[in-house]
Amino acid sequence: MNLKIIEYPDKRLRQKSLEIKKFNQELHDVLDAMYPIMIDTNGIGLAGIQVAIPKRILILNIPEEDGEQLKENLFEMVNPVITNKKGQSSYQEGCLSVPSFYEDINRFETICVNYQDRYGNTKNLEADGLLSIAIQHEHDHLEGILFIDRLTSSRRRKFEKEYKKMLKEKKTLKEA
Numbered sequence: 820m821n822l823k824i825i826e827y828p829d830k831r832l833r834q835k836s837l838e839i840k841k842f843n844q845e846l847h848d849v850l851d852a853m854y855p856i857m858i859d860t861n862g863i864g865l866a867g868i869q870v871a872i873p874k875r876i877l878i879l880n881i882p883e884e885d886g887e888q889l890k891e892n893l894f895e896m897v898n899p900v901i902t903n904k905k906g907q908s909s910y911q912e913g914c915l916s917v918p919s920f921y922e923d924i925n926r927f928e929t930i931c932v933n934y935q936d937r938y939g940n941t942k943n944l945e946a947d948g949l950l951s952i953a954i955q956h957e958h959d960h961l962e963g964i965l966f967i968d969r970l971t972s973s974r975r976r977k978f979e980k981e982y983k984k985m986l987k988e989k990k991t992l993k994e995a
């Protein structure tokens with residue numbers, strides 16, 4: 820499978836992703852193909868729509884304290900629903916679809932998430948810390964929401980200016 824990460828301002832990132840109904844080989848192939856892309860691009864989370872697949876799937880791999888990403892810590896969530904949220908936390912977020920930009924974003928501190936695994940088994944998880952933030956960030960992608968949408972309007976304007984400048988520089992480099 821030849822998947823590529825799509826980047827802001829690609830409009831496909833605004834699509835609302837659709838529920839998975841069939842837990843078949845095609846789903847497994849997509850999930851299997853998403854993992855190496857996330858690792859190769861130094862990501863800790865990736866949603867289907869980021870590789871142009873508008874389905875309610877996301878993967879997460881939170882690094883250990885030494886920064887190492889262990890495959891045994893991989894979460895695959897199909898049709899995730901956040902059922903409970905409490906507290907507040909702030910974290911400097913980034914996104915593979917918004918490269919080279921990082922900003923503090925407020926999220927819920929603790930959440931409960933109900934999801935299915937790749938076989939369709941129902942799971943329940945209470946998450947806090949970075950895992951909780953990552954689930955909320957990736958879940959937003961399923962709704963067509965990006966972390967930059969959660970900035971204050973002045974920070975958002977600052978982002979748009981910096982990002983446009985970066986895209987221009989990228990273009991100049993490509994032409995050279």
Ligand code: QAP
Nearest residue numbers: 862863864912913914915918919920953
């Ligand atoms: C979402 O984000 C997230 O700009 C996952 O040049 C973010 O994996 C969850 C990345 C923060 C929790 C906290 C971004 C890699 C990776 C970049 C990512 C970049 C290279 C972002």
Ligand code: CO
Nearest residue numbers: 913914915916
């Ligand atoms: Co993202």
